[in-house]
Amino acid sequence: MKEIFKHIVPEEKLNPVFKLLSTGKQLDPAKLLIEEITSEMEDNDGNFIQQFQTTGFDSRLWEIFLHKFFSENGFNFDNSYNRPDFYVEKDGFDFFVEASLSNEVQEEKFTKEYIFKAEKNNDLDVQNELIEHYIMRMGSVLYSKLQKKYWELEWVAGKPLVLAITPAHNYLANFLPDAKIIEYLYGLSYESKSEEEPHIPKKIVRIENHKFGKKEIPPNFFELPNTENISAVIFTNNSDLHKFNRMGYQSGISDEIIIMERAGLAFDTTPSAHPVEFSQSIIPGDLKEDWNEGVNIFHNPNALIPLRRDLFDNIRQTWIDENGSLEGTMPNFYPFNSKTFPVGLNLG
Template identity: 80%
Template sequence: MNLFENIISEDKLNPVFKMLQTAKQLDPAKLLIHEISSEMKDNDRNFIEQFQSTGFNSRLWEIFLFKFFKENGFSFDFTKNRPDFHLEKNGIDFFVEASLSNEVAEEKFTKEFIREAEKNNDLVVQEELIEHYVMRMGSVLYSKLQKKYWELEWVKGKPLVIAIAPAHNYLSNFLPDAKIIEYLYGLSYESKSKEEAHIPIKVVRTENHKLGEKEIPPNFFELPDTENISAIIFTNNSDLHKFNRMGHQKGISKEFILMERAGLAFGTIPSAYPVEFSQSIIPGEIKEDWNEAVCIFHNPNAIIPLNRDLISNIRQTWIDENGELEGTMPKFYPFNSKTLPVAIE
């Protein structure tokens, strides 16, 4: 596939795609995306068209997942066009369906709306944003559940995983995965205080999520048919800036670019304070890999569980024999960051 050879009219091009085509500061991302996608198969025969128009974020997520699985030693079977990925490693094969919480037409939480709320320190809007986040992610997962991929002859008897990433508004990539844990398992970490909300002291049952008149129950893994879902893969670190950093540290571009990244990260101790971090992304200095900030949430009720040993050096969460949250955490686990690339003439 050649994603950057336009096949649709100029007026239908996605504005982010157009920026990616021409912006010098995004040249590492463009070159890396071209490199990765050239190895992929277009089973749907509309990948390029969607990448250049209305499906840019969804197709970028699939490119990320392809590279993530390849870097972790999986092989691909492209003979079927659904679910999105049929993977094999160490004699174990399973299927992955890619999902994204794209922006909807009636989106209330626009970039301008959120910035105004931030400016006014509007705590009500902040709480609404969090509940909206849960509902958008929950809606996407529920819609994928209705596809019943486990009934397909080639999927029967194999683990089935849904991979999801947030892209529904300006702040969706900055919220950590704690809200996903709440929705999936119906459990949440009770904080020490509102002022220290990031310091969990115990796990409690989650109440229903509510926003306006809309209300959804917690614990996705207790919904009918979810026993057919082996696990959920999640990350908020798969956007264009991810590809730009990975391409720049690889030295793939000839452009002279200064690139800085800053954010918050957790270490291996869940109760520790999140730590501010900053990095200068420099060609030849490898600071990041494709596993960074990717999580696998295992379904405690899965008929066919996903083997936890398939991927190492990654965050994984499951429910132990006592009904408590258990898991693994890499030594460095960023849950949000901002990246500033500047092209020097």
């Protein structure tokens, strides 16, 4: 696709974030990188650019991320079909990927202002509400994709099918780590050692249900009917516009001189198992981050056609071992969440 930033819809219909990305010098690295990635992509639906510029900005940005993610991991693309979203191949192993995200719903309660107020007042009830709402939104998206029954399509039948999801339903969504997705997908949770040491796992416990308001859903997505047709779920909370801006700026793609700082919590590889704080200055030529960072592949223990684990290097993967416990691989650096602080242009 060429000229993805050339307006093809009236000005008043443009997505405000797209408009900012198109003109804001502080986002120049992200813009240039997105142009580079999409120049290698095919518009299988025929409406990619139109949606990217309007109501589907977040969804299409997620697809751009996934295209780059698979490309960087050595996959080839087959654009013969317009659904599911990707058909990829590596080392003689091919599979389909359907991309989705948890969009905002109408009359969203958890606005940025509402969350800020809860944080300021240390309102634990709102915090717990946010977590359960998060699970409901993510679970609802995965369940709706299950109803599409892509495995019944002639060209998908007999191939592994992967669902890829990222949270985008409110301001806090990207700050919640993947522990809650693990609870929903497998119905398992780590019970902490004590209230004083909440991050030290004691044992794995089974989750009974998830409840938000009057709505209640069962845990363990991989036990639902028809989920045996899903080989794995790919998840990340690290695929937003800040990701593209950091990746673009560190690569040196932009001539702008920008002050860009990042901080967050990462997995601790020492026995203490406490999340550790980290901070980074994003500098051209200093390649701190890659496209695998923050991505987790959750393998379905009941999959009719499992996804091969050896297709990915230096990436977090999770599965259930023969004893029914959570097992997996962890890269040397795995951020649970992060925030890119307001970038500024260095005019000095």
